[in-house]
Amino acid sequence: MEHTRIKGLLKSEEFGKRVIVKGWVKTFRNNQFIAINDGSSLNNIQAVVDFENTDEVLLKRITTGATVRVAGTLVESLGKGQRVEIKVQELAILGDSDPEKFPLQPKKHSLEFLREIAHLRFRTGTFNAVFKVRNALAFAVHQFFNERDFVYMHTPIITGSDAEGAGEMFKVTTLDFDHIPRNDQGQIDYKEDFFGKATNLTVSGQLEGELAAMALGNIYTFGPTFRAENSNTTRHLAEFWMIEPEMAFYELEDNMDLAEDLLKYVIKYALDHCAEEIDFLKSRLLEEEKSKPQNERAELNLVDKLNFVLENNFERVTYTDAIEILKRSKPNQKKQFKYLIEEWGADLQSEHERYLVEKHFKKPVILIDYPREIKSFYMKQNEPDAQGRHTVRAMDILFPGIGEMVGGSQREENLDKLLARMEEVGIPSEEMDWFLDTRRFGTAPHSGFGLGFERLVLFVTGMTNIRDVIPFPRTPNNAEF
Ligand code: 4AD
Numbered sequence: 001m002e003h004t005r006i007k008g009l010l011k012s013e014e015f016g017k018r019v020i021v022k023g024w025v026k027t028f029r030n031n032q033f034i035a036i037n038d039g040s041s042l043n044n045i046q047a048v049v050d051f052e053n054t055d056e057v058l059l060k061r062i063t064t065g066a067t068v069r070v071a072g073t074l075v076e077s078l079g080k081g082q083r084v085e086i087k088v089q090e091l092a093i094l095g096d097s098d099p100e101k102f103p104l105q106p107k108k109h110s111l112e113f114l115r116e117i118a119h120l121r122f123r124t125g126t127f128n129a130v131f132k133v134r135n136a137l138a139f140a141v142h143q144f145f146n147e148r149d150f151v152y153m154h155t156p157i158i159t160g161s162d163a164e165g166a167g168e169m170f171k172v173t174t175l176d177f178d179h180i181p182r183n184d185q186g187q188i189d190y191k192e193d194f195f196g197k198a199t200n201l202t203v204s205g206q207l208e209g210e211l212a213a214m215a216l217g218n219i220y221t222f223g224p225t226f227r228a229e230n231s232n233t234t235r236h237l238a239e240f241w242m243i244e245p246e247m248a249f250y251e252l253e254d255n256m257d258l259a260e261d262l263l264k265y266v267i268k269y270a271l272d273h274c275a276e277e278i279d280f281l282k283s284r285l286l287e288e289e290k291s292k293p294q295n296e297r298a299e300l301n302l303v304d305k306l307n308f309v310l311e312n313n314f315e316r317v318t319y320t321d322a323i324e325i326l327k328r329s330k331p332n333q334k335k336q337f338k339y340l341i342e343e344w345g346a347d348l349q350s351e352h353e354r355y356l357v358e359k360h361f362k363k364p365v366i367l368i369d370y371p372r373e374i375k376s377f378y379m380k381q382n383e384p385d386a387q388g389r390h391t392v393r394a395m396d397i398l399f400p401g402i403g404e405m406v407g408g409s410q411r412e413e414n415l416d417k418l419l420a421r422m423e424e425v426g427i428p429s430e431e432m433d434w435f436l437d438t439r440r441f442g443t444a445p446h447s448g449f450g451l452g453f454e455r456l457v458l459f460v461t462g463m464t465n466i467r468d469v470i471p472f473p474r475t476p477n478n479a480e481f
């Protein structure tokens with residue numbers, strides 16, 4: 001390779017050395033100073049052109065967005081803001097960029113605008129930083145589990161089951177659209193879906209993960225999952241990545257310990273390995289906060305917020321205790337919650353979750369022992385309480401600014417109890433025989449959870465819209481490329 005990446009050059013002491021750099025023009029000032037970025041660093045390298053001896057037509061082609069190759073001498077910079085620069089001897093345009101048409105100007109663009117040109121936003125500093133942090137977090141997840149002897153298990157994307165029993169699935173079909181099979185009422189006969197079986201895109205790899213855990217002990221999945229929920233929020237995607245560990249012989253307490261350890265480990269990894277990117281995102285946020293009234297500004301900057309999570313234990317609270325807190329609380333002097341928690345059994349809305357973590361406990365909270373009726377069929381059932389209320393060994397981890405980051409539980413390992421619950425909620429057991437075999441042959445207590453990867457990236461980058469932390473967001477009406 002003839003060229004050197006900018007990240008290394010910016011730290012280099014080898015003044016006088018001939019170097020070649022290839023990258024994209026960020027700015028071109030005074031017909032002389034090109035700021036070049038090749039993606040390796042958030043910082044640009046400055047290349048100084050001898051404009052008096054350079055062809056004028058060539059100079060005109062140095063525009064924001066164009067690709068250049070420069071060869072020259074690495075020298076100490078006299079200008080402010082950089083240590084080194086390149087004294088250019090050769091300059092070539094590898095790819096022109098029409099300045100009238102290129103949408104990215106050398107100024108700050110709004111995230112809304114950048115979302116409309118999502119195919120070009122990789123070129124901005126903000127998205128460079130976000131996707132580097134995303135990369136580091138993904139790597140840290142694998143490292144965490146690898147250090148603990150967990151097996152990375154690939155679970156299917158196309159599946160015949162609905163792991164969450166919530167019916168939020170995208171159907172997969174091999175239908176020949178010229179010969180669509182229809183029933184007597186003229187409706188499409190989906191029974192003839194995927195080689196004769198109705199299949200979906202997976203909502204979770206958990207059930208398959210359980211099969212593997214009940215043989216290998218500790219496993220995790222990390223892959224794309226799909227939810228056909230038509231929700232247009234800043235926290236939901238139709239396609240998101242989930243990390244799902246599943247562990248034989250783990251009870252709920254062990255499950256909580258593992259989840260807390262994992263979150264702290266990956267956040268620390270990002271702080272240690274993406275210091276430059278996180279610092280950049282911190283400054284970006286501080287800048288943004290300036291336009292807000294004083295009382296709406298965040299109490300902690302991004303780095304302090306991340307360190308705070310590392311230094312404090314997550315609060316572990318039962319659903320029943322949380323409901324008592326919420327009933328007694330007013331979110332502020334005048335306002336009530338939009339949805340009042342009147343009685344035990346109601347599902348928490350995001351305003352309640354946020355109140356608990358942001359106002360009451362002021363740190364991440366693990367809510368456990370939820371009412372059975374609002375949770376999935378596979379969760380382990382507790383003995384009914386003194387009032388005869390049924391709860392399950394569920395755990396949701398709530399994070400400030402995010403809401404639900406993790407959802408998990410200890411699993412119901414008792415075959416009869418599981419069958420009874422499936423019947424109650426209308427899940428046909430004959431279609432789940434493969435899953436039920438784990439309880440028929442050598443059942444064992446086991447637990448697991450799902451960590452929404454994009455919600456983690458949101459928290460660590462301080463971004464506020466989930467569409468800004470996944471390279472190609474899939475939301476309703478958003479699947480162009
Ligand atoms: O709470 P959920 O639905 O749990 C499960 O799927 C379990 N099977 C996990 C398990 O126990 N193995 O989803 C888990 C997490 C949520 O806490 C949230 O972080 C994320 O996945 N999540 C979403 N992220 C982005 N967009 C969506 N539409 C999401 N739905 C869930």
Ligand code: MG
Nearest residue numbers: 396404406407
């Ligand atoms: Mg959940």
